[in-house]
Amino acid sequence: xxxxxxxxxxxxxxxxxxxxxxxxxxLRAGFVSKEMAGLYSFLPLGLRVLNKVMAxxxxxxxxxxxxxxxxxxxxxxEKWQKTNRWADESVDVWFRTELKGGSSLGLANTHxxxxxxxxxxxxxxxxxxxxxAYQFQTKFRNEHRAKSGILRTREFIMKDLYSFAKSQxxxxxxxxxxxxxxxxxxxxxxxxxxxxxxxxxxxxxSKYSHEFQTICDAGEDIIYISExxxxxxxxxxxxxxxxxxxxxxxxxxxxxxxxxxxxxxKLGTRFSEPLGLMFKDETGxxxxxxxxSYGIGPARLMGTxxxxxxxxxxxxWPASVAPFAVHLVAVGEEPQVKxxxxxxxxxxxxxxxxxxxxxxxxxxxxxxxxSDLLGIPWRLVVSARNMAAGTLELKERKTGTTESVNESExxxxxxxxxxxxx
Amino acid sequence: xxxxxxxxxxxxxxxxxxxxxxxxxxLRAGFVSKEMAGLYSFLPLGLRVLNKVMAxxxxxxxxxxxxxxxxxxxxxxEKWQKTNRWADESVDVWFRTELKGGSSLGLANTHxxxxxxxxxxxxxxxxxxxxxAYQFQTKFRNEHRAKSGILRTREFIMKDLYSFAKSQxxxxxxxxxxxxxxxxxxxxxxxxxxxxxxxxxxxxxSKYSHEFQTICDAGEDIIYISExxxxxxxxxxxxxxxxxxxxxxxxxxxxxxxxxxxxxxKLGTRFSEPLGLMFKDETGxxxxxxxxSYGIGPARLMGTxxxxxxxxxxxxWPASVAPFAVHLVAVGEEPQVKxxxxxxxxxxxxxxxxxxxxxxxxxxxxxxxxSDLLGIPWRLVVSARNMAAGTLELKERKTGTTESVNESExxxxxxxxxxxxx
Numbered sequence: 001x002x003x004x005x006x007x008x009x010x011x012x013x014x015x016x017x018x019x020x021x022x023x024x025x026x027l028r029a030g031f032v033s034k035e036m037a038g039l040y041s042f043l044p045l046g047l048r049v050l051n052k053v054m055a056x057x058x059x060x061x062x063x064x065x066x067x068x069x070x071x072x073x074x075x076x077x078e079k080w081q082k083t084n085r086w087a088d089e090s091v092d093v094w095f096r097t098e099l100k101g102g103s104s105l106g107l108a109n110t111h112x113x114x115x116x117x118x119x120x121x122x123x124x125x126x127x128x129x130x131x132x133a134y135q136f137q138t139k140f141r142n143e144h145r146a147k148s149g150i151l152r153t154r155e156f157i158m159k160d161l162y163s164f165a166k167s168q169x170x171x172x173x174x175x176x177x178x179x180x181x182x183x184x185x186x187x188x189x190x191x192x193x194x195x196x197x198x199x200x201x202x203x204x205x206s207k208y209s210h211e212f213q214t215i216c217d218a219g220e221d222i223i224y225i226s227e228x229x230x231x232x233x234x235x236x237x238x239x240x241x242x243x244x245x246x247x248x249x250x251x252x253x254x255x256x257x258x259x260x261x262x263x264x265x266k267l268g269t270r271f272s273e274p275l276g277l278m279f280k281d282e283t284g285x286x287x288x289x290x291x292x293s294y295g296i297g298p299a300r301l302m303g304t305x306x307x308x309x310x311x312x313x314x315x316x317w318p319a320s321v322a323p324f325a326v327h328l329v330a331v332g333e334e335p336q337v338k339x340x341x342x343x344x345x346x347x348x349x350x351x352x353x354x355x356x357x358x359x360x361x362x363x364x365x366x367x368x369x370x371s372d373l374l375g376i377p378w379r380l381v382v383s384a385r386n387m388a389a390g391t392l393e394l395k396e397r398k399t400g401t402t403e404s405v406n407e408s409e410x411x412x413x414x415x416x417x418x419x420x421x422x
Numbered sequence: 423x424x425x426x427x428x429x430x431x432x433x434x435x436x437x438x439x440x441x442x443x444x445x446x447x448x449l450r451a452g453f454v455s456k457e458m459a460g461l462y463s464f465l466p467l468g469l470r471v472l473n474k475v476m477a478x479x480x481x482x483x484x485x486x487x488x489x490x491x492x493x494x495x496x497x498x499x500e501k502w503q504k505t506n507r508w509a510d511e512s513v514d515v516w517f518r519t520e521l522k523g524g525s526s527l528g529l530a531n532t533h534x535x536x537x538x539x540x541x542x543x544x545x546x547x548x549x550x551x552x553x554x555a556y557q558f559q560t561k562f563r564n565e566h567r568a569k570s571g572i573l574r575t576r577e578f579i580m581k582d583l584y585s586f587a588k589s590q591x592x593x594x595x596x597x598x599x600x601x602x603x604x605x606x607x608x609x610x611x612x613x614x615x616x617x618x619x620x621x622x623x624x625x626x627x628s629k630y631s632h633e634f635q636t637i638c639d640a641g642e643d644i645i646y647i648s649e650x651x652x653x654x655x656x657x658x659x660x661x662x663x664x665x666x667x668x669x670x671x672x673x674x675x676x677x678x679x680x681x682x683x684x685x686x687x688k689l690g691t692r693f694s695e696p697l698g699l700m701f702k703d704e705t706g707x708x709x710x711x712x713x714x715s716y717g718i719g720p721a722r723l724m725g726t727x728x729x730x731x732x733x734x735x736x737x738x739w740p741a742s743v744a745p746f747a748v749h750l751v752a753v754g755e756e757p758q759v760k761x762x763x764x765x766x767x768x769x770x771x772x773x774x775x776x777x778x779x780x781x782x783x784x785x786x787x788x789x790x791x792x793s794d795l796l797g798i799p800w801r802l803v804v805s806a807r808n809m810a811a812g813t814l815e816l817k818e819r820k821t822g823t824t825e826s827v828n829e830s831e832x833x834x835x836x837x838x839x840x841x842x843x844x
Contacts, residue, residue, distance in 0.1 A: 007489060007553040007586075008544055033540045035494045041540060042492040044555070050492070067429060070464040070472070072457045073495070073560060074517075074577050095496075095519045097529065099576075100566050105458075107519065107529075118455045118463060122430055131429040133466070138495060138560060144522050154521075155496050164429075 001324070002345075003358045006030075008043045010370050021218060022306040023149025025315055029373045031323075038146025038154040042299075045374070048323035050157075053298040054136055056188050056320065057159050060181040064174075066134040066161050071114045073138055075106040079113040082274040093141040095154075107140035112267065112293060115162045116275040123289060125280045126166045130174060134161035136298070148218065150303040151259060157299060163292040166279060171266060171290045178294045182212055182262050189301055190318030194308060195261060196232035198223050199246060205268025207245075208237070213258035218307045221260055224253035232258075259304045267291040309398075315375030316398050324356040325419045327376040331364040331383040341382040344392075347411055353419045372397070378419060380410075423746070424767075425780045428452075430465045432792050443640060444728040445571030447737055451795045453745075460568025460576040464721075467796070470745035472579075475720040476558055478610045478742065479581050482603040486596075488556040488583050493536045495560055497528040501535040504696040515563040517576075529562035534689065534715060537584045538697040545711060547702045548588045552596060556583035558720070570640065572725040573681060579721060585714040588701060593688060593712045600716045604634055604684050611723055612740030616730060617683060618654035620645050621668060627690025627712075629667075630659070635680035640729045643682055646675035654680075681726045689713040731820075737797030738820050746778040747841045749798040753786040753805040763804040766814075769833055775841045794819070800841060802832075 008030030015034050018024055023040070026032045031046030042050055058068070074097075080086035086106070088094065095107040108114065115133065123129065139158045146154055161178065165171040179197060186195040191214050198211040213223045213232055222235040226248055233242065233253070243250065269288040272278070278286045302321070309316045319325065326348060330341035338359075345357040356376060358367050364383075371379050381393040391404040394415070405415055430452030437456050440446055445462070448454045453468030464472055480490070496519075502508035508528070510516065517529040530536065537555065545551065561580045568576055583600065587593040601619060608617040613636050620635040635645045635654055644657040648670055655664060655675070665672065691710035694700070700708045724743070731738045741747065748770060752763035760781075767779040778798060780789050786805075793801050803815040813826040816837070827837055 005487070005489075005553065007541070007550070007555060011543075030544075033543065035496070035536065036498050039494045039496055039498075041494050041536070043540070044489040044491050047490055047492050065427070067427075067466040068469055069466050070469050072461045072463050072577055074457070074461055074562070076458050076461075095527075097517045097519045100564055105517075114457065114463070118465070119429070121433075121455065122452075128429070131427065133429060140496070142522055155494055 001356055003356055004360050006044060006356075008045065010373050018149070019147050020149030020151065021310070022151060022303040025306055025310055025373075026150065026303075029315055029375070031315075032150065038143055038152070040150055040153060040299075045323045046302075049302055049317065049321050050298055052321040052323075053189060053301050054157070054159070057185055057296055057298060058136075060185050060188075061134050061159065061161055064132065064177045064181050066132045068135065069133050070135050071108070071111050071118070071137055073108050073140065075108045075114065077104050077106055079117055079275065080106060083113055083271055084274075085113070093143060095140045095142045108137070109139055109141045110293075110295075111135070111137070111160055112162065112271045112291070113275060116271040116277045116289075116291065119162075119164055119289065120272075120275060120277040123164065123277060123279050126282055129164055129166040129279060129289065130170050132161055132163040132174065132178075134159060134294075148220070148303075150299045151218070151307070152220075153299070156297055159296045159298060161294040163294070164277075165290045165292070166281070166287070168290060171268075171292055175264060175266060175292055178264055178292070179210065182264065182294070182296070185296065186212060186214070186261065186301075188320050190305060190309060190320060191261065191301075196223065196225055196230065196258075198232040198234050198258075199237055199242065200234040200263070201237050202266070203268070203270065205270060206266035209263060209265040211260045212262035214261050214304050214308060215256050216259045216304060216307050217257050219257040219259040221258045222255060223258045224248075224250075224255055226253055228252065259300070259307070261301050261304050262294075262296040264294045265292065267293055310375070313369075314373030317375045317377060319377045322375070322377050323354075324376050325354045325378065327356050327358065327371050327374065327379045329358045329367050329371055329379060329381050331367065331381055333361075334384045336387065337382055337384055340387060344380070344382060344410070348419070351411060351416060353416070423778055425778055426782050428466060428778075430467065432795050440571070441569055442571030442573065443732070444573060444725040447728055447732055447795075448572065448725075451737055451797070453737075454572065460565055460574070462572055462575060462721075467745045468724075471724055471739065471743050472720055474743040474745075475611060475723050476579070476581070479607055479718055479720060480558075482607050482610075483556050483581065483583055486554065486599045486603050488554045490557065491555050492557050493530070493533050493540070493559055495530050495562065497530045497536065499526050499528055501539050501697065502528060505535055505693055507535070515565060517562045517564045530559070531561055531563045532715075532717075533557070533559070533582055534584065534693045534713070535697060538693040538699045538711075538713065541584075541586055541711065542694075542697060542699040545586065545699060545701050548704055551586055551588040551701060551711065552592050554583055554585040554596060554600075556581060556716075570642070570725075572721045573640070573729070574642070575721070578719050581718045581720060583716040585716070586699075587712045587714070588703070588709070590712060593690075593714055597686060597688060597714055600686055600714070601632060604686065604716070604718070607718065608634060608636070608683065608723075610742050612727060612731060612742060613683065613723075618645065618647055618652065618680075620654040620656050620680075621659055621664065622656040622685070623659050624688065625690070625692065627692060628688035631685060631687040633682045634684035636683050636726050636730060637678050638681045638726060638729050639679050641679040641681040643680045644677060645680045646670075646672075646677055648675055650674065681722070681729070683723050683726050684716075684718040686716045687714065689715055732797070735791075736795030739797045739799060741799045744797070744799050745776075746798050747776045747800065749778050749780065749793050749796065749801045751780045751789050751793055751801060751803050753789065753803055755783075756806045758809065759804055759806055762809060766802070766804060766832070770841070773833060773838060775838070 223232040272289040694711040
């Protein structure tokens with residue numbers, strides 16, 4: 001894409017009430033726009049990142065057999081009354097609204113009730129189990145405070161997967177597969193080294209649930225990490241009893257702030273029983289289906305990447321989620337520079353490389369500052385000086401390392417491989 | 423995908439309050455689930471169709487330079503007060519909700535205000551124009567009645583594109599490009615022959631707006647078609663004056679019911695002025711940006727396909743939006759049938775064909791009835807009888823035409839081309 005055609009631009013100022021680092025950088029770079037506190041629109045560059053994050057998640061959910069669907073945001077209170085989650089006393093983040101006739105509706109903050117009711121239409125016998133279904137759908141949560149940028153918003157897309165099993169063993173087997181898929185997601189998104197599967201409080205049906213927590217000072221959680229075992233414990237269950245159960249010792253654990261980037265939970269029959277999601281077992285006896293739920297907020301994941309990987313010059317995107325693979329920057333007014341840059345833009349695109357081409361009439365310094373702020377993994381500079389030497393300048397955003405590449409070699413395999421890591 | 427793993431199934435019964443043909447068929451085939459009146463969830467097969475419809479729309483919007491973004495569903499009343507569209511007297515489909523502190527929010531029924539406010543952050547000079555931006559985002563409309571299945575729902579994804587120009591000519595030029603893109607969308611979705619660009623009432627800034635109307639008895643609109651000119655006139659502007667203006671005569675027009683599958687509208691400065699979306703012209707003088715808006719509801723388009731192309735046996739999907747290209751059906755209990763079908767399933771998938779493989783243990787009659795109901799363009803039957811003759815039976819859903827294909831030729835080019843029309 002030509003940067004001159006992109007309708008957003010970088011800017012120096014951000015809204016005065018903005019206190020979070022992720023929102024500040026994303027706003028300055030033109031990736032998001034602030035609608036109100038806790039409400040951000042995704043502009044073209046930001047949506048490209050969000051879509052890449054969602055594509056990684058989708059691939060991993062498909063790989064464990066998840067069937068994608070899309071439930072409604074508007075919710076029938078009746079189902080929520082059956083599980084005792086309609087009243088403010090049990091769920092205090094409801095946004096409520098009303099039909100013309102005056103009857104109440106809820107804006108979905110999660111979809112356990114909805115999916116259980118849908119599954120109940122289709123599950124009859126043990127032969128219909130197990131299966132898993134998921135969606136990317138907007139959740140609405142009436143947060144009291146929303147000061148963490150895109151980490152905690154009042155409206156956000158969530159990937160929520162639900163599993164349906166006929167036995168605890170079947171649930172456990174899927175739960176482990178989902179945990180492994182989650183690990184792959186965070187690795188692929190560039191957070192593998194700083195994200196820990198974390199023991200958290202369970203419920204009536206399991207001793208623990210698990211969170212995926214990424215080490216970050218901007219996080220709202222506190223966890224205790226065992227580097228040796230590669231796991232962590234959430235503060236809420238950081239007790240002698242739990243530590244003994246997990247074979248952990250306080251002295252081996254490191255306390256840190258963290259962001260919850262995902263969670264997985266064994267629901268048991270908490271939702272299937274009240275919503276009538278039953279199956280007939282091999283003897284013909286009705287049994288409640290055993291459920292699990294598995295959530296990731298793609299925008300929170302994106303915000304966590306910003307919080308943990310950015311530097312003093314701006315955003316730094318891992319290739320897997322970067323809005324473009326290469327930022328091609330033409331420097332100088334000379335016609336031969338423009339011409340060469342145009343040629344290169346075309347050649348790179350023809351080779352299947354995602355390029356943002358800075359074809360604007362701006363000073364080199366401004367272009368370079370913008371490029372650093374946008375955080376595209378590779379910057380390729382065409383200038384008169386380079387052209388005279390028959391080279392192009394290639395800079396890696398993450399390390400700042402610069403190298404000269406022979407013009408003739410730019411489309412060769414060694415350079416192209418870097419670009420295609422995207 | 424193996425049909426035995428799909429969690430949905432076909433069924434005979436639909437909710438008693440369901441009166442629309444599209445919802446009845448989609449519910450029976452397991453493409454959607456009814457949450458409440460006017461609220462449908464998209465199940466795996468239905469979401470596959472919806473995603474294909476959206477992919478066509480996205481390609482065409484990208485082809486005219488649209489930049490994709492994603493705005494929020496929750497809306498700040500302040501912006502809507504500036505354009506006088508917050509009160510029920512002006513817009514009567516609002517769903518409203520409240521923040522914890524008690525302040526009102528709206529659920530977006532459209533996004534002109536939101537996009538104008540975002541654009542105002544970036545547009546400064548005539549050099550920043552023209553451009554166009556679009557999104558696929560959920561709209562919420564508090565409809566009094568919702569009895570048309572997925573044609574008119576209280577919550578639906580909409581593709582809304584907005585154009586921004588510095589002159590009427592620039593708006594007109596983009597408007598024509600958008601109209602051409604819309605035509606291509608309806609053609610690609612299989613509705614080209616029955617969809618007419620229709621003159622409808624304009625506003626303060628243009629004599630007419632244009633709707634794209636598909637001939638259909640289930641439609642809520644009435645239009646008058648000129649077959650000769652390939653255009654139509656909406657009843658709301660069907661006056662002597664308008665007909666004279668368009669060079670049409672009553673006796674040449676045919677009255678029909680129709681569904682509005684898209685609309686394009688010249689907004690002028692209706693939103694840019696109240697929301698401060700201004701640019702400096704070449705003399706440095708501030709001018710309001712001239713806007714246009716262009717909407718398509720992918721689910722309504724999907725519902726229109728169902729209403730107009732289905733037959734007495736069930737759904738009939740054009741290849742371009744079908745959930746799968748081929749329905750592979752194994753008939754009979756013989757081990758060699760299963761074996762051959764498994765082989766074929768693998769071969770087709772390896773060749774890049776989207777296959778739904780009916781591997782269930784059901785009678786042939788049930789499988790065929792299901793296959794007709796699901797409406798996948800091609801049905802490929804493996805049975806002992808066919809195998810003895812060294813053939814497979816290939817049936818085209820739309821025409822019902824059946825042919826015998828030599829087993830050895832199934833992966834050859836002539837047959838594969840049919841499957842790849844998808």
